[in-house]
Amino acid sequence: MRISALAAEAGLPLATVKYYLREGLLHPGVASSATQATYDESHVRRLRLVRALTGAVGLSVQQTRAILALVDDPGDDLYTTLGRAVSALPPTVHEASGDDPYPRARAALEALGQVYDPQYAAVAQLEAALEATEAAGLPMSEDRLLEYGRHLRAIAAFDLERMPHEPHAAVEYTVLGTALHERVLLALRRLAHQDVAAGRIAGR
Amino acid sequence: MRISALAAEAGLPLATVKYYLREGLLHPGVASSATQATYDESHVRRLRLVRALTGAVGLSVQQTRAILALVDDPGDDLYTTLGRAVSALPPTVHEASGDDPYPRARAALEALGQVYDPQYAAVAQLEAALEATEAAGLPMSEDRLLEYGRHLRAIAAFDLERMPHEPHAAVEYTVLGTALHERVLLALRRLAHQDVAAGRIAGR
Numbered sequence: 001m002r003i004s005a006l007a008a009e010a011g012l013p014l015a016t017v018k019y020y021l022r023e024g025l026l027h028p029g030v031a032s033s034a035t036q037a038t039y040d041e042s043h044v045r046r047l048r049l050v051r052a053l054t055g056a057v058g059l060s061v062q063q064t065r066a067i068l069a070l071v072d073d074p075g076d077d078l079y080t081t082l083g084r085a086v087s088a089l090p091p092t093v094h095e096a097s098g099d100d101p102y103p104r105a106r107a108a109l110e111a112l113g114q115v116y117d118p119q120y121a122a123v124a125q126l127e128a129a130l131e132a133t134e135a136a137g138l139p140m141s142e143d144r145l146l147e148y149g150r151h152l153r154a155i156a157a158f159d160l161e162r163m164p165h166e167p168h169a170a171v172e173y174t175v176l177g178t179a180l181h182e183r184v185l186l187a188l189r190r191l192a193h194q195d196v197a198a199g200r201i202a203g204r
Numbered sequence: 205m206r207i208s209a210l211a212a213e214a215g216l217p218l219a220t221v222k223y224y225l226r227e228g229l230l231h232p233g234v235a236s237s238a239t240q241a242t243y244d245e246s247h248v249r250r251l252r253l254v255r256a257l258t259g260a261v262g263l264s265v266q267q268t269r270a271i272l273a274l275v276d277d278p279g280d281d282l283y284t285t286l287g288r289a290v291s292a293l294p295p296t297v298h299e300a301s302g303d304d305p306y307p308r309a310r311a312a313l314e315a316l317g318q319v320y321d322p323q324y325a326a327v328a329q330l331e332a333a334l335e336a337t338e339a340a341g342l343p344m345s346e347d348r349l350l351e352y353g354r355h356l357r358a359i360a361a362f363d364l365e366r367m368p369h370e371p372h373a374a375v376e377y378t379v380l381g382t383a384l385h386e387r388v389l390l391a392l393r394r395l396a397h398q399d400v401a402a403g404r405i406a407g408r
Contacts, residue, residue: 156396
């Protein structure tokens with residue numbers, strides 16, 4: 001298809017598609033003449049990914065480019081690539097240093113019996129989140145940690161079971177699934193609170 | 205205690221405490237002379253709440269004031285007050301109108317067998333989150349919805365069981381527990397992904 005048809009198919013203004021081409025977020029089409037190129041389903045799919053990353057996920061063009069590089073070249077060590085891709089997603093947290101930079105996160109992960117890689121951004125995120133609950137006078141108790149951890153591990157196992165085997169698709173699934181499903185999870189938790197509370201009032 | 209001791213106790217600059225007093229986020233102390241007032245534990249507690257709401261939760265002074273008004277006057281209908289307090293937390297979502305403004309959220313909540321109150325902000329949040337997953341080509345399947353929903357409902361039941369009975373404390377617990385524990389939940393999910401993936405590689 002021509003670039004105008006591609007833009008229509010992706011639901012984006014033509015100028016935006018051209019901008020993504022210039023910025024290297026979209027791979028070039030196949031030249032069909034000196035001034036025209038042809039695009040296919042791979043371009044539609046890429047535009048959908050770029051739109052999600054720059055729109056709903058809220059990444060900059062530069063951050064999006066970094067994630068696309070991992071999608072395009074997952075390398076041989078998929079585990080490390082997935083970790084890097086997720087670490088490139090918001091929220092951005094301050095990296096600490098020292099002998100034991102994330103003491104609260106370390107203690108929590110030890111209590112949960114989980115692997116602990118301090119290089120992984122989510123460790124610093126957990127540390128900051130636990131610190132904030134403490135400062136607010138509502139620290140995570142051990143029983144709450146174990147209860148949350150148990151259910152989130154079940155959700156994570158479900159997510160991993162459905163991850164595509166093909167490496168490029170696996171990176172794309174992991175990035176989008178992490179960022180976009182997080183918002184679903186938080187809305188569902190608030191709605192579950194309301195439902196449980198309504199049930200108590202009704203004596204259910 | 206004097207205002208300087210209060211600021212030290214709360215770990216805040218004196219100017220910030222005075223600012224909160226002027227803005228009405230902190231209740232006045234008891235006048236001990238024409239130019240001095242005495243503060244107590246209730247002021248320390250309030251400062252900790254204000255600091256969490258304006259800091260970690262990221263609310264403006266005006267948004268914080270709205271939540272404090274609900275903490276201070278929960279009224280007779282605690283269920284509605286808690287709903288309003290949580291609806292005042294981020295993310296802010298666009299309110300829709302029409303006969304069926306949130307079709308994806310309604311269908312999801314029907315599948316989960318949960319109450320559906322379109323006035324509640326989390327319904328619009330769920331709609332926006334589901335729309336984003338669809339647009340990205342990764343729509344929530346029914347089995348994923350049911351799996352996420354089941355575990356989040358268990359987490360919500362845990363949260364509600366531990367809610368203080370005293371209404372002022374209940375509003376405070378709900379606001380802080382919703383906003384601050386969300387960040388813990390998301391970090392724990394990302395870390396659970398890593399742990400499950402590491403386990404698969406190791407053949408656990």
